[in-house]
Amino acid sequence: PGAMKECLDKSGISIDEVKKIFIHQANEKMDEAIIKRFYQLYDREMPEGIMPMNIHELGNSSVATVPTLFDMVRKGKMENQQISKGDVVIFASVGAGMNINAVVYRC
Numbered sequence: 001p002g003a004m005k006e007c008l009d010k011s012g013i014s015i016d017e018v019k020k021i022f023i024h025q026a027n028e029k030m031d032e033a034i035i036k037r038f039y040q041l042y043d044r045e046m047p048e049g050i051m052p053m054n055i056h057e058l059g060n061s062s063v064a065t066v067p068t069l070f071d072m073v074r075k076g077k078m079e080n081q082q083i084s085k086g087d088v089v090i091f092a093s094v095g096a097g098m099n100i101n102a103v104v105y106r107c
Contacts, residue, residue: 001038004092007102015042017088018050018104020073020081024093025055025065034092052081066091074107083107 008015021038023031031051039046054069061068070091073081083089084107091103 001034001041003100004034004038004090004102005041007104008090011104013088013104013106015039015044018090019087020083020089021051022066022070022073022089022091023051025053025058025069026060026094028053028055049080052078054078063093066093 004021008018021035023034025031031053032046035051036046052069052073054072055065058065058068070089072078073083076082087107089105089107091101091105093099093101
């Protein structure tokens with residue numbers, strides 16, 4: 001959550017503008033806890049539908065999880081998940097517990 005907050009704060013974009021968070025699909029409960037904690041850092045509740053998940057269909061495909069998930073949402077292949085041109089999204093991933101990355105992106 002800290003890396004995501006630092007990234008968003010540096011971008012100058014408000015958390016209220018974030019439409020989706022695409023997080024590494026390793027463990028749904030862990031991912032949900034991370035996103036809830038991220039919103040708590042801004043004294044906010046985690047919005048429903050903010051975190052698309054495809055781990056149930058594709059499993060943990062390592063570094064490919066985030067771009068694959070983004071592509072599925074972008075192409076309308078996930079029910080109740082849409083993004084539009086101009087939407088702000090966050091990409092977040094971890095690797096072997098030692099690497100943490102976050103990117104704020106305007107579609």
